[in-house]
Amino acid sequence: MxxxxxxxxxxxxxxxxxxxxxxxxxxxxxxxxxxxxxxxxxxxxxxxxxxxxxxxxxxxxxxxxxxxRPIVEQRFWMMDKESTVTFGYKGLEWAKEPYNNFTxxxxxxxxxxxxxxxxxxxxxxxxxxxxxxxxxxxxxxxxxxxxxxxxxxxxxxxxxxxxxxxxxxxxxxxKELKPDEVALSVMEVINLPKEKINDRFNLEDNQGCTIEIFGDSTKGNLGTAFLYTNKDSLNIGVGTTLSSMMNAKLKPYDLLDYLKNHPMVAPLLAGGESVEYLAHLIPEGGFHSVxxxxxxxxxxxxxxxxxxxxxxxxxxxxxxxxxxxxxxxxxxxxxxxxxxxxxxxxxxxxxxxSFILKDLEKYKDAAHTFEHHPQYFNDYVPMLNQAMSKFFTVDGTPKREKQKQIVKGFTGEKGTLNVIKDLYRAWKAVK
Ligand SMILES: Cc1cc2nc3c(=O)[nH]c(=O)nc-3n(C[C@H](O)[C@H](O)[C@H](O)COP(=O)(O)OP(=O)(O)OC[C@H]3O[C@@H](n4cnc5c(N)ncnc54)[C@H](O)[C@@H]3O)c2cc1C
The missing domain is CATH 3.50.50.60 (FAD/NAD(P)-binding domain)
Structure with missing residues (x-):
């Protein structure tokens, strides 16, 4: 030519x-x-x-x-081995034009x-x-x-x-990307009849849901997992930085298997047929790597x-x-x-x-902070789950006493000063 x-x-x-x-x-x-x-x-x-x-x-x-599907609900799970703390937002205004986001x-x-x-x-x-x-x-x-x-x-x-x-x-x-600047993510597309998806995720035909999963989804390492609804399939995946994967000696496909069989996740996938397996890198170095x-x-x-x-x-x-x-x-x-x-x-x-570099600049130290302080994923997520379990257990303990026990659950294990330091560090990384 x-x-x-x-x-x-x-x-x-x-x-x-x-x-x-x-x-x-x-x-x-x-x-x-x-x-x-x-x-x-x-x-x-x-x-x-x-x-x-x-x-x-x-x-x-x-x-x-x-x-x-137009996404009407975004959920976040802080998942431990047999429990999860959840929060999110569902808005039916997103099921109508001009919509918000789509899978x-x-x-x-x-x-x-x-x-x-x-x-x-x-x-x-x-x-x-x-x-x-x-x-x-x-x-x-x-x-x-x-x-x-x-x-x-x-x-x-x-x-x-x-x-x-x-x-x-x-x-x-x-330069060539360094292992802490890039995440390796693996995912599967799992076919599941539309009616099952709607029942399990509490959706109508024209509504979709996303779940981001932290904590045990990456066995406590820096990274996240996701589970998204398509029309008649689900996308499930998990990723961590290459450096976390190497340090923890994780194999990506083992991590995805672990996630799929997790008691919080498996019932949502039950009966589905895996039709595609994909792996890809994600650039996660942020502002400093541009x-x-x-x-x-x-x-x-x-x-x-x-x-x-x-x-x-x-x-x-x-x-x-x-x-x-x-x-x-x-x-x-x-x-x-x-x-x-x-x-x-x-x-x-x-x-x-634009918003692009402004946002990357806002989080410029976040990846580094969370990579070097794994306690946010492997300590605090289980502690949060234990706190919520305590909070919701009606066992005759007066509420003020229960409140003290919950605070002690955090500070007793790590020390008050360390908890304050961790909170301050996390706030600084994302403020
Ligand atoms: C598992 C995973 C989940 C993600 N989830 C989301 C999400 O939910 N939402 C979101 O917004 N983003 C998500 N992302 C990130 C998103 O996929 C990327 O940011 C986006 O695809 C970047 O688009 P791009 O066009 O820059 O690169 P790409 O989409 O990677 O496209 C690059 C293209 O260049 C072609 N190419 C490469 N080299 C050559 C060559 N030498 N000659 C010719 N062609 C070439 C490739 O074949 C490819 O088609 C996710 C990424 C992964 C891996």
Whole structure:
């Protein structure tokens, strides 16, 4: 292919497709290259798609997109071996337009989303790996692919190649991820009849529920598990940082088996048929790990730029929003015919002014704090469960006495000062 494009987008996940779609919509000549058989064929997500950032690209996408269920309930479990402390929110306003968030399966969703780009004029080629960026005089001028004669030129190359982004590494924008900057997550899709899902999760057909599970779901290690409802299947998964996994000598598939057989979880899955097993990395280094995101003729978006808020399990929305901001900067750069780093840095500026970098900055020390202080997961979650058990047991103990026993349960075991220190540290990490 010898012709030159305005934009080459590497990757057809939410970040790449958002960028490709908007560039093509504004009249730019866009080539999108995806290594999978089709967009989404290799992509993994627990399954929560955020309405706001999707709608900003395709208004009222819910009338057309392959969605599973609008999420009306979000639950959180602090789980011990045979108990769980739960809290959450259920709001039926989320079952109606404009909805809040949705569960999705990535293979059909990504395929649909990329097709929307094609309808705007994106030239999408699948089953093609971009092997490196072509750099001339310190400027990215195109890409090499694994196809014969696979060199293609463009004014701007968008790296939307996901968490590993070998291309951003090749440019020296980022280093290889360290084990405490990345989580390994494994998940299964389990088919279950719709009626069973509705009964077990107290839902109607057009309502979905998410459960985030902390504590014993990761055997007390830093990380979380999730259980989400699709139309007639469930997504269940668990992940911890690679460093936690290595330190605790955990095997991801053992952890998922442990979770599926946990007495709090197993009844929800009973009778289901496992139809898909997936594993993927999640960039969890946060603010400190965000690399250089703009250079001469190149920008980096989505997971490739480490844009994931692990505490709020937001990734696809940050991918789409960063893809949109990159597209806006590229469209302006095209108007000026200036594809220099200074020009494309408008993308970086927008990113740092947006919720994405503001949120990552807010939690910049959280991962480090919780990684180095495992007591939050392996001590406090069981203690919280014991406290709630005591609180709800009517055994003739006067309530004031019971209150004292509960406080003593926390402070007696760890010491008052240590509990105060732990609370202060946790508050500082998430404030
Ligand atoms: C288990 C799990 C659960 C998650 N749950 C949620 C959730 O509930 N909600 C949420 O918002 N986020 C969630 N995330 C995070 C979310 O999936 C990511 O943040 C999001 O997919 C990032 O989008 P992206 O487009 O940047 O990257 P990706 O979706 O990874 O897309 C990258 C694309 O680039 C392609 N590619 C890579 N290299 C090349 C190459 N050299 N040449 C050509 N193509 C290439 C890949 O095949 C892929 O299609 C979860 C992640 C995991 C792993």
């Amino acid at each position: 010898s012709e030159k494009f305005d934009v080459i987008v590497v990757g057809a996940g939410p970040a790449g497709t958002a960028c490709a779609y908007l560039c093509a919509k504004s009249g730019l000549k866009v080539l999108q290259i995806e290594r999978g058989e089709y967009p989404g064929s290799k992509n993994v997500m627990g399954g929560v798609l955020y309405r706001k950032q999707t709608e900003e690209i395709i208004p009222e996408f819910w009338n057309d997109a392959p969605l599973e 999705v399966l990535r293979a059909p969703f990504d395929r649909w989303f990329a097709q929307k780009g094609v309808e705007q004029g994106v030239l999408l080629i699948n089953e093609t790996v971009v092997t490196e960026c072509i750099v001339e005089n310190d400027k990215v001028v195109g890409v090499k692919t694994d196809r014969p004669d696979g060199e293609i030129l463009a004014d701007v190359v968008v790296l939307a190649d996901g968490v590993n982004s070998l291309l951003a590494q090749q440019l020296g924008f980022r 690399p250089k995101v703009a250079g001469h003729g190149v920008v980096v978006v989505g997971d490739a730029a480490q844009l994931v808020n692990a505490i709020h399990r937001e990734g696809s929305n940050m991918a789409m929003a960063s893809g949109k901001m990159a597209a806006e900067a590229i469209i302006k750069a095209k108007e000026r015919q200036d594809f220099s780093e200074a020009s494309l840095n408008k993308y970086r500026e927008a990113l740092y002014e």
